[in-house]
Amino acid sequence: xxxxxxxxxxxxxxxxxxxxxxxxxxxxxxxxxxxTGFRGTDxxxxxxxxxxxxxxxxxxxxxxxxxxxxxxxxxxxTFVFNAASILACLLAIGAGGT
Numbered sequence: 001x002x003x004x005x006x007x008x009x010x011x012x013x014x015x016x017x018x019x020x021x022x023x024x025x026x027x028x029x030x031x032x033x034x035x036t037g038f039r040g041t042d043x044x045x046x047x048x049x050x051x052x053x054x055x056x057x058x059x060x061x062x063x064x065x066x067x068x069x070x071x072x073x074x075x076x077x078t079f080v081f082n083a084a085s086i087l088a089c090l091l092a093i094g095a096g097g098t
Contacts (some may be wrong), residue, residue, distance in 0.1 A: 003068055011064065014078055015057045022054025056081070079083075 009085025025046040032050075040046065056078050063071045084087045 007068055011060055011075075014075075015060050016054055018055075018057025018060065018072030018078075020053075022050050022057055024050065024069075026054060 024035075027050070029043045029050070030040045030047035032046065056074075059074050060071075060078070065075060
């Protein structure tokens, strides 16, 4: 199995996730907050987070046709961002928050 056979599906998954989790809070922050169980009182923060997350999708889509070696830093950055987000969520849940 070549590296591209692994990278392409994972890159497509990251692009789709970035598009959804970027555009949903940016375009419909109140609905996204209600869907995820939050109050959605700070619309600016939702839109800011959505725009930042959408940026990952744009960067990964722009790099669709380049070799792995040119994408390793953006993919590593996306991984670190997502891992830190998951850790923050787990810590908040462990502390009794949502």
